[in-house]
Amino acid sequence: NAGVTQTPKFQVLKTGQSMTLQCAQDMNHEYMSWYRQDPGMGLRLIHYSVGAGITDQGEVPNGYNVSRSTTEDFPLRLLSAAPSQTSVYFCASSYRADARSYEQYFGPGTRLTVT
Amino acid sequence: AQKVTQAQTEISVVEKEDVTLDCVYETRDTTYYLFWYKQPPSGELVFLIRRNSFDEQNEISGRYSWNFQKSTSSFNFTITASQVVDSAVYFCALSTGSSNTGKLIFGQGTTLQVKP
Numbered sequence: 001n002a003g004v005t006q007t008p009k010f011q012v013l014k015t016g017q018s019m020t021l022q023c024a025q026d027m028n029h030e031y032m033s034w035y036r037q038d039p040g041m042g043l044r045l046i047h048y049s050v051g052a053g054i055t056d057q058g059e060v061p062n063g064y065n066v067s068r069s070t071t072e073d074f075p076l077r078l079l080s081a082a083p084s085q086t087s088v089y090f091c092a093s094s095y096r097a098d099a100r101s102y103e104q105y106f107g108p109g110t111r112l113t114v115t
Numbered sequence: 116a117q118k119v120t121q122a123q124t125e126i127s128v129v130e131k132e133d134v135t136l137d138c139v140y141e142t143r144d145t146t147y148y149l150f151w152y153k154q155p156p157s158g159e160l161v162f163l164i165r166r167n168s169f170d171e172q173n174e175i176s177g178r179y180s181w182n183f184q185k186s187t188s189s190f191n192f193t194i195t196a197s198q199v200v201d202s203a204v205y206f207c208a209l210s211t212g213s214s215n216t217g218k219l220i221f222g223q224g225t226t227l228q229v230k231p
Binding site (some may be wrong): 041106 | 119121124150152158159160162165206208217218219220221222223224
């Protein structure tokens, strides 16, 4: 299993540009989520999904869109990038309900810089 | 409100010293899960431990040990005989509710530097 994969690893955008951060998992996890990591603030939840077709907002959803058309993929879209979105983005996935369900599997992260 | 506080921003120790990383959490839920993650300089997040609210037993795994105390809402992490490879950012996190929601609340993180 590849686990949770994220592309790209690094990205530089100009203010106002749009882009999609890709996240995929091959573990058949129902739950997927996006976090952003900023210095001194830990990781904060942006959006999450409990299954294909179902998404909801986390703590810091503004400026980001998500959709989940398949179990495997959970892309994060920035419609109009702003310097405040400069951050490291992590995608995570987990099982819905079994003994392992509370462990989140994290991707390697995407470092995004908006100039 | 649900919150995780890691008051220690940075800790620096010399190799072989013991070090304790503090974690204090807030939740009104009676069922919750606590986690520790390690983030080495390479940037990935490494799962270390999960503890549920009904199990207050301390846990030891090699040089790592965790002290969970509901009375003080704390879930502290101790590294015994620290090594340079332990240098990393450590995050404490909380997930509430009786079933997995896929949502974690993270503390701010503690940067541990172990000097040779």
